[in-house]
Amino acid sequence: MRNRLKVLRAERDWSQGELAQRLGVSRQSVNAIETGKYDPSLPLAFKIARVFDLSIEAIFEDEAAAQDG
Amino acid sequence: MMQPKSPAMRRLMSRFWPLMAAYLVLLLSVGPIIDAPTASLGAYLLAGLPAAPLVGIIVVLALYLLEETDEFLKVRMVEALLWGLGALLIISTVWGFLELLAGAPRLPLHWLFPIFCVAMGLADLLARWRYR
Structure with a gap:
């Protein structure tokens, strides 16, 4: 799933490790999500949204909806 | 680059290696104890002993899946x-x-x-x- 995690992280000048610490996950998890190799669960997606103070839709792109629309 | 391990992974490793060491020790020591294979209950128990740590390893893997957050x-x-x-x-x-x-x-x-x-x-x- 495409997402804006890398951009949002760069805007805040956070490293992957820093974001991982804020989320309470491993740096590998942040890297896998950022590169679109792993889609987070809904609870983790909500947590990511909370950390960036954004909605889930503002971070993750709903590719199926984009194709339908 | 070596990746830092999660607490659950560190626990898995600290449980896994002693079990693997026990497996190797039992594997090397049980063979010489049983001189000739005989189909007795005692021989069965003794011969099955090296498998006990392997059962432990399966349990340890299951524990990891339960404990990993x-x-x-x-x-x-x-x-x-x-x-x-x-x-x-x-x-x-x-x-x-x-x-x-x-x-x-x-x-x-x-x-x-x-x-x-x-x-x-x-x-x-x-x-x-x-x-x-």
């Missing part, structure tokens, strides 16, 4: 376990047919667990590369 690392472990089991089933089934139909040498059953561990280890390495 990082969902991505948990998924990676489940993938490695499935690859390990898949490789084990394929290798043992194919070899079984080779034994049955082509006179291949017998594959000792106690090799199955090491085959599973090696396949799982390789799958974990592949996953690390894939998710790097």
